[in-house]
Amino acid sequence: MASPPECLERYSTLEQLCQEHIQHFSKDETSAGRRLLESLHKLAENVKVAKELVSNIQSFAHEYDFDSSVPGNGYRSFANVTNACVDLTLEVLQKLAKSRRLLVFRKSWYAREIDAHETLLASICSCLKYLIILRKWSEPGDLFPTGIHTANELFERGEPVNQLSFYGRCLGFQFCKSMRRVLVFISTCMAGFSESYFSQSNFVLKTVASILHGGKYFVCPEARAKRIVNIVQNADVGFCKAFWFLAEGEIMQRYPAVVGASLEVNRVIQIPPEPLTVDHLVTGQPVDITIPKSHFGPMAVTARLLSKKRRKGMIGEFGSSGKILLPSEALIIHSHGGGFVAQSSKSHEIYVRDWAVELDVPILSIDYSLAPQAPYPRALEEVFYTYCWVLKNCHLLGSTGKRIILVGDSAGSNLNLGATLKCIQLGIRKPDGLFIAYCPFLVSFVPSPARILCLMDPLLPFGFMMRCLKSYVSPSVSINAENSKRSHMLEKIANAGRDTKVYSLEPLKAKLKDRNRTEMEKNGLQNTSCLDQVSLKENNIHSTRETSPTTSNSKEFLNKFVDKYVDSQSPDNKLVLQPTLHKTSSEDNLLLDVGKHMLVSRKTEKTCAVEDEGSTESASTEIKNICADSESDTVLLKNPTDEFDFDVPKDPLMSPYLASDEDLKRLPSVKVLSVEMDPCLDDCVMFAKKLKRLEVPVSLDVIKGLPHGFLNLVKVSKEADDGSKLCIKRIKELMEL
Structure with a gap:
């Protein structure tokens, strides 16, 4: 040609x-x-x-x-x-x-x-x-x-x-004009944020320095370029998590509710880790579903239920008044992206809200566990377990489950495909369709033309991508199992405390569990084994329409706990217990951990994710000095081959491209979407070609002018919003098959 x-x-x-x-x-x-x-x-x-x-x-x-x-x-x-x-x-x-x-x-x-x-x-x-x-x-x-x-x-x-x-001056040149401005802003914020992240000053000085240096990086593109390259090549995964988790802050928590579509249902639920069986499609015999337990044992899986309208049977609708629609025949299960290490259903709510309204179908968005506390296969186990739980309990989500579609972007779409392959291997009902956006189908060091694009990508640079990959696939980087479980629990509790309504909380003691069961029985509920985690307080029952985020009861309780047991005169801001506390129950021990966590967050003004990760402490002195010296003209360049210092297992559930033809032939209809400048583009093209060869119903869309992760930017770019509408169109096609 x-x-x-x-x-x-x-x-x-x-x-x-x-x-x-x-x-x-x-x-x-x-x-x-x-x-x-x-x-x-x-x-x-x-x-x-x-x-x-x-x-x-x-x-x-x-x-x-x-x-x-x-x-x-x-x-x-x-x-x-x-x-x-x-x-x-x-x-x-x-x-x-x-x-x-x-x-x-x-x-x-x-x-x-x-x-x-x-x-x-x-x-x-x-x-x-x-x-x-x-x-x-x-x-x-x-x-x-x-x-x-x-x-x-x-x-x-x-x-x-x-x-x-x-x-530097040409940042984002390969994308559409509306996206260039956004990428310059994000990159400038990253450079400015690094000033406070690596600084040893107090919070006020860090904030002032971050703003001032952010202005410098906006005015001086050369300084921004040096700063970003230093960060990308030398900062550890803790910095990646800390920067990406800015989308979880208090201001950004309110953003989707202000600019996003209006929903009547937006609830956080928790799926209890209890024995679960699903019928085999051929023999009809029950198949035992393994409870997620890798790395730190069983824990409840958190998810977010979003729906345009209230529907009969939905968690939290028992005893409520007003118009309630019949259950939807379809249900969508969503898994968010974030490189396996960051973000949540909340940070992806900005576009999932639009999908819930346009599709008029309940969407369950899974908050799977994140690396490095939870490396592979923890997240996959949780996504698969949640899918199986939905098969048995879709009526609790306002759906008959006649058609179940799995949707996801980036890391989330990889997990969805892995969960589907597990369904095929176990012989249980598989999803009725898969929508996959810019997915890494081959988690490996295999080079390709598109993968070289990460050398110039502002949102998915090479260094960040490699550090996220290492955190996810290499168990050696995970922390001690007990500390990991504690850290993960604290993060979930703190994140849940920021939500307006949490309809499913893990009970701290058996008596709380019994009390919930009693209340449900009084309300005429039957399936108590699946609902014993649901909070049925009266204010939750009647507060069905979404309101603007406020301080939740759980957060108020934790604040009171900290105020009660912290001696504000302590010179080193240590947690000091009152002398009357001689013994603590298991519940008190957990609350003590939460109190310590909140105290540290309060005193240092760190986010939960950053503090749990301990990223600043884990960074080497050399890297900290390099990144902290904002005035230095020195750029410490690393040989790209230095990043390949760990092994990646050839597991088809981690890399679906490696799955056998026999398993891939049994996949449902698949809609793949990617973008022209995406490092994962070749993954999408090759996987789609492979499915086409195996005669699996598959389509591929390649959008121009947008970066990897554009769905999170739908409210600041018309082109990104048009891309989201194309996603909605493809999901509708899967629902109508």
Whole structure:
């Protein structure tokens, strides 16, 4: 396939402009003029290299598409990345041609601009050369290399890539314009947040420093680029969790309720870890479902129930008045993304609300356990157990369960697919459809053209991706089992305390459990074994319409606990118990832990997730010094091969792409969606092609101009909102099959 004429014309035009500007500034003896001239010479050389490489790649890129109607793969993506860079550079050179004749000519500014764009194009050319190597390593139509070729070998054979060029003046150049502004804001916030994260100052000073430095990083793109590259290459997973968990803060907790669609039902429930059986599809014999217990033993699974309208049988609707609809025939189970280490149903509520309204179907969003406290397979166990619990108790969610659709994005879609494969292996009812958004189907170090995009991705950079992967797949990074269980419990309790209504809380003592059971029996409830965790306080029963988040009863109780048992005069802010407490029950011990946790959070103003992770303490002194020195011009670059210092098991439930053809043939209808600049694009293309070969009903959509994780940005970008509407359309198709 020949290169499009307009594509060749862009490169030729850019070459001509470079030569014209070189001639104009050839006699300029100023420092800015010499710098400008040097950058123009390098740019002209890089344009020739890029033109040749892109022309070569475009000649064969179509061979790797899903089909002729869905053009998309990593080769195409990099060709479009290069074209976007050329277009952006053309704009700058055209402005330069007009500005250089003006009386007020910002020569130094243009020198920095041209230098940034020249470096950007040079870095892209280095990436394009990686693609040529991958092309030689792979079979026709295969985006993953065959044989013994590894990511280590690729990085060792290829040229080094200057990542600074992707996070400075040209940050987000490959995306649509509305998304560029958002990505610049997020990256600036990340750089500013790192100031407070690695600082040893108190909270007030940290906050002031964060704001001031954030302004600096917005004004000075070069400083932002250095800061981000240092963070991405050297900060541990604790920083990733801390930054991503900003979406769980008090202000962001209110955001979905203010700008999102209105819901009548938005409840947090807890699914108790109790024995569960599901009938085998062929023999009809009961199949025992294992309670999630990896790493820290059985614990309740938290989930969020969202629905446009109240429906008969829903948890929390017993005894309530007003119009209640009949159960829906369909039910959607949602698993959120977040790299297996961060985020929750609350942070993804911004788009799930719209889905619940547009689809008019109850949605159960699972808050599975997060790494590194809960590495593989804990999250998968919880998603699978929740699905099986739904099969037996869908009436409690306002649905008949006639059609059950699993939806998810990124890590969540990976877990959904793993749970579906477990259903197939055990011979129990599988979901009626799968909607999968930008999913990592192959959790491995296998390189591909699209995966190289993570070297320039603002939301999914290479270093963050590798640290999240290591936390999820490598048990050696998980903390002590007992500490992990305690930390996980505290996090769940604290997160639940921020919600307006928690309809299912794990009882701390048997008497609380008995009291709930008695109250349910008084209300005429039958299935007490499944409902003994449901809180039926009168204010919860009648408060069915969603209200703005306020301080919950559970949080008030914990605050009173801290106030009662903390000596505010203690010089080191330690927890001091009153002398009257000589013995503590198991419930008191748990509450004591919660009190300690809240005290630390109160005194240091840390979020629950950051404090549980202990990320600041776990960072090495060297990394802390590097990241804390915001004024330093030094960038500590790491060899990409240093990231591959751990083993990834070849488990089909972790990497569905490795599942046997026999299992994959039995998958239900699958709708896959990805974006053009997504590091997971090739995963989606290859998995869809594999299902198509096995004659599994499958479709693939590739959206242009949006980044990985765009669903969380639907309220700040029209293009992202349009992408969410396409998701709704595909889910409707699955519901109607």
